[in-house]
Amino acid sequence: MKSTMVWLAAGVVAGALHLGVTPPAQSQGLPRDIPRKELLILENPEGTVKNAGWFNIWAINANSQSNGLQQAALDTLWYIDPDKGINGVWDNSLASEKPAYNANFTEMRVKLRRGIFWSDGVEFSSADVKFTVEMMIKTPGMRWSAALANSVASVDAPDAETVIFKLKQPNSRFHALFTVRWNAIWIAPKHVFEKVDDPNKFAFEKPVSLSAYVLHSHDPDGKWYIWQRREDWQRTSLGRFGQPAPRYLAYVDPGPPDKRVIAQMNKELDVVHDISPEGMFTLARQNPTSKAWFKGFPFGHPDPTLPAAIFNTQLDMFKNRDVRWALTLLIDIKAVAMASYRGAATISPIHVPPTGRHPEFYHEPMQDWLAGFEIDTGKRKIKPYDRTMAKQIADSLRPSMGNQIPSDPAEVARAFGTGWWKPDQAAATELLERAGFRKQGNQWLKPDGTPFTIRVVVEGDARPIMTRAGSMIAQSWRQFGIDARVDVAQGTLLTRRAAGDFDVILSWSVETWGGHQDLSFFMDSWHSAFVAEPGKPQPSRNWQRWSHPELDKLIETIRTIDFDDPKGIDLGKEFVKLAIREMPSIPLMSYNVFTVADETYWTGFPTADDPYANPVTNWGNSRYMFVKIKPKN
């Protein structure tokens, strides 16, 4: 009896030791048989890819986007950078020059590079571009079918290096479809797809690459993808910048934030896509080789997006801008910055992200206008803007974070933003009362006498930052006597956001190129023509369902001027002034992504000091990292 037990225990212990301890050489989370020094491991923020063997990115949503496919293997005409860029913000990739429009923007002419080859040895040419466009127009239901069918009258390839698009209506921004900011229309290999009957149902299992890497191997369960540098990497558009340093790239699913931190500390994850602020601080404290966008606080890379508290302006209670302003004046941005980012937020008082080159175009020049901006509460006029708000956040953090917090005003502005709106409960009360709301006991009532309740929809653990900001905003409203509660949408967020099934949603309806002043990336879709009926799905990105005649006029004017026309900045400022007056959404801050690179094996990742690319691993633009990083030693 005893001996049985002892044997049993011994067996269990021995088994555990064997499995747990024997292979120290091949650490747990590393690919087998690939030299660590030649491998760059990046996080795939999509997690586990359900449809792991599918590489046809032109079919809609069948596949992963961030498994390295669009980062390492695909290419298209142009790239635009959210910051400074590798060689300027604009990069002619497959095209050899910028798009050329005719005078009334009904025709776009593209010149292509020569000497670019697919990974199977076929040369890339204008025929591929023409084929890609026509394939999608011909096959409805593909990712860009509708976009192309709506705009393109015809596409011609008069010679191997020229493509001419004839457009159905004037459009000075048509090239945006082929300009990578996160993604764009990728060029498909004609010689593969022309043999396919239904491109919607073709898996493209052995993807032919147009960029510097080809697929090496992948997990049938979708947890990892390994890409190998092409021998003929010179014959790709990336070849202009020299040899990409890593021979192998691994895009992996490292699990939830905690595990990402652990993985990087174990040197098993070179680039973390995003983690919570606390995880970021932990890495900064405990893993000296971890480097983020900023050397110190606030670390994260500001994405050219603008998280905001977006009102559903079709609801009666939010139709009055006084109400929207009152709710704005109840928010203490310092508390929101603390709650969401622990202070590591770049705040913005206006409806433009405080990132890339936008502060230079909008935030800084508009300081005086903001300071002079007045609101009439019905009883008095107040000037709500406080331009020291970002400095106050920095000052409040300095006691605990010490010299990580910059003190140079320019540095503070770059890291924390500039000013924001002063909390002013008295003015909020006056505004609400003017709008017919009244307070009964401790509870605000709407003009019709029912309680003023607000459901603040947040995404949940997929985006902790928004969840945290939302719960802080709900708290400030609740403490003022409004029945505000947080509602976690998780998987339903997209549907609910589109359907307007929210009172206030924490999300972004403003996102921009970042490195370029043009605001059409989001603004074009804010035209009143696209505002859906209440209850009907709203096309992206005007989630607030807000329309204004002045806004329509601005949008229509922008459509008729060139992408690079400096007049665009003035029109952008007009938009900002209108949006501030109306406050259809409450701008909060940039979406700071805590992308952390570990410099144990590789150095030279993009940072605020050398902002040559977006470090975020899921952007197509992150490919420039591969040619700029260098092996350590």
Added chain:
Amino acid sequence: MFVVIRDLLRHNGDFLAGIVLTGFVVAMALLSFVSPYHPLDQFVAPLDVPPSAGHWFGTTSRGQDLFWLLAYSIRNTLAFGILVAIISRVLSLSIGLLAGYRGGWTDRILMSINDTFIVIPLFPILVLFYFVMRDNMSWVLLAVLTAFLGWSYDARLIRSVALSLRNREFTQTAVFAGMNTREILAREHLPFVLPIVFSTTLNNMNWSIGLEVTLAVLGFTDINRPSVGGLIYWANQHSAVVAGIWWWIAFPVGLVVMLFIGLYLLAVSMNEYIDPRSRLDRMGGQGR
């Protein structure tokens, strides 16, 4: 009853331990009524303070005092468990008694349904429900749902007792006295099964609280309502584990484990009291 509890307390170590553990948790829950903080308020205390004299259980990264927050949370979690227990008791009692008393086809049909609910994996169903109900998924609704999915084990147990009561003399007397089924079940049979109901209640609470904690940790419940699982959910949102804010996870987990073990010990010792055979046997076992 009082004597029973006194005897149990005095002579049954398991019961004593169970009472102490559960009592501690309940006391904690009661403390929430005198909390100086509003449960939903954040950033009212300094951040990330380890357990100390000022903050016994430390503070969270959201600026909440963990002790008082935990008091609220355990109160809500307990309330959930109790509500589920009550509803599922009503269900399992009525179905178990009815099936046992009526027998025949009624019994066969009810038990078929019962067995179905025993077999079907409940967790995916609950997750699905959550995604359908969303913001309408209040804790009361969740409790009702959980109860509707969690009555089957105990109904089977109660049925087996009722089955044996069915042929007893007093049942026949009651039938001749003109009592209808409902009266017979409520007046004559209920008292016999109550002891079992009592011990299964404790197990049922353990089960449902475990379920709620799990759902909440995964973010599948209303996050406006503090609960033990919700606390862990927020701790995960703030990467408390890797950030070294161990107390944010340790205290809720510790408290909930105390509750689980406490309830479990109570159930075991109750069971022993109800079924003296297992007690006798335990004593008998000492001699071997």
Added chain:
Amino acid sequence: MSAVPNTARLTTGRDTGPVVSARDLRAWYRLSMFGVVREVKAVDGVSFEIRSDEIYGLAGESSSGKSTLVKTIAGAIRPPLEIVGGEIAFNFMAGTDGLHRASGEVAGQVRWRHLSYVMQGSMSVLNPVRRVRASFADFAFRHMGLDRAGFEAAVVSHLARVNLEASVLDAYPHELSGGMRQRVTIALATICRPNFVIADEPTTALDVVVQKEVLGMFRGIQREMGSSVLFVTHDMGVHAHLTDRLGIMYAGRLVEEARTRDLFARPRHPYTRHLIESLPRIGDDKLRRGLEGSPPSLADPPDGCRFHPRCSFATERCRREVPAMTPVGLDHRVACFERDRVEASQ
């Protein structure tokens, strides 16, 4: 069933010394319930002998301690039951003092070879998930010294003695009727031809016809083998029919013992008399008196003679002193101060 004493075997004649003898045996249950220690004196000072080739009957109402006595003799001592005092000796186990003190090895040799057991609640004594054949193998194979085939043949022929077909060996217990199961048990208990068989209420659960048949078979086998049997039942009718000598137990003590015929003819103890009188007799329409009161709690038995609270002959002495077993004739002992008055009053 007739209650006339069995006259088929008037005497056993021979006196070859006891197979089993017990002296002043005390076996108590010690219970501790929530701190309160309770002692149940289920067997409290019992002495008797069982001779070879006889069926010794043991009678008494339920909870009189007869089953405990049986367990004690069989060495089935399991807490909370304890042997507090006294001795047991078997003639087939020289030098040892009862099965409960024997080493596992010795007990293993003795059990079933020399001492077997037909148990109370025979419906549940067979392992429900094993076929009958397996039970025979488990119980008897090691004692028989036969190979598989030989053993099987022995079992089959032994089963024939109790009128069972070989096919029952392939059956599970639940597939057999109550009577068949009981016969299987008897066959099981007797296949090794043990010196001593304990039969504890073996026929209680059977209906009367089957009971009679089984008892007849039992008797037949016993005679053939010449073994001694301790036969326990509360049914006086069965005793009258089957046993050679009979002991009466009341509240943990033996109160009277005699040859069965003598006991039925001339009981000396009021309790024995009550037991006999409560048997139905043909042509007797006298209204029988019930016994007043209920058997005493063995946890807290009355002082003196334990029967005195229910005894119409009881005197002051009975309340104070414990009457000892006193010989009153050949093989006849009784524990009653008023035994003469009892006899006289018949």
Added chain:
Amino acid sequence: MRVYARYFVNRFLQFLLVVFIGVNLAYLITHATPIDPIEHTVSVATAFGHTAPEAVAAMRESLRELYGLTGTPFEQYVNFWRRVLVADFGPSLSAFPTPVSTLIGRATPWTVGLLGVATVLTWCIGNLLGGLAGYYRRNRLLKAFGIFAMALHPMPYYIAAILLLIVFGFVWPIFPITGGSQMNLAQGWTVDFALSVARHSVLPLLSLVLVGLGGWFVGMRSLVSNIVTEDYVVYAELAGVSRRRILTSYIMRNAVAPQVTGLAISLGHVFSGALITERVFGYPGIGSLLVDGVNAGDYSLVLGVTTVSILGVSIAVFVIDLLYPLIDPRVTVS
């Protein structure tokens, strides 16, 4: 044989009922979901790039046709049952056009493997030790184990899993904390792959086993301690049957029957546990697939996974039911 046939029919009817109720429940719930798969797809497709709003409207139209989301609810329901019968759940909406059955087929071996091993291991160890503990009540080692198992038993899976993750993945990182096997290791019947899978399964397995063990242990211990007093055990002891034989053929053999029933009853519960385990440990499998599908509003996938898991659990229960008479010969009679 006739009795067995009756028993078989009974169990089969029960099996059908479970499948019918379970699958209908899943169908109803999934079709009440507020997530519109079209909207979801459109939103995902347009979340990042530059797409004109009028293009979105056109996309929406073509998707509805592509996904075949047409017909009355009743037609869809009938169609659904037809598909269940041939194990075809249509294309996944979030991994269009890959069939749901392909996705499930890929995930199932992981879940079944992990669950199978965990269940068998848990059941065997728990019952063996529980049985021994019921028989040898004074053994210190078994007593200590009893206390240990009792303390773990009431803990929800999640808590146990997260504790293991923290201890063996972070504090003392000796086991992989995510994935089912090593990267760049081809799946196949190789020793390397098997070892890698084993290594990656240690923590998920441990969490399932540790939590599950207590239930079987405690249950078996009390069963055995009751069976020890059964007549047939006492009788066998009186007959001097060897202790080993009594323990195996008399005590354990009889105690195992209710535990097998318990196993059948607990399978649904075990499956729920696997879902959580897979999430916590980033282990591939059906549970992860389900949560992904729910988040993506992919109701054909969700329905497929739920149906398959209900089918899987009920088939397993059915098989146990059919084998049960081998363990307890009495069952076909009653």
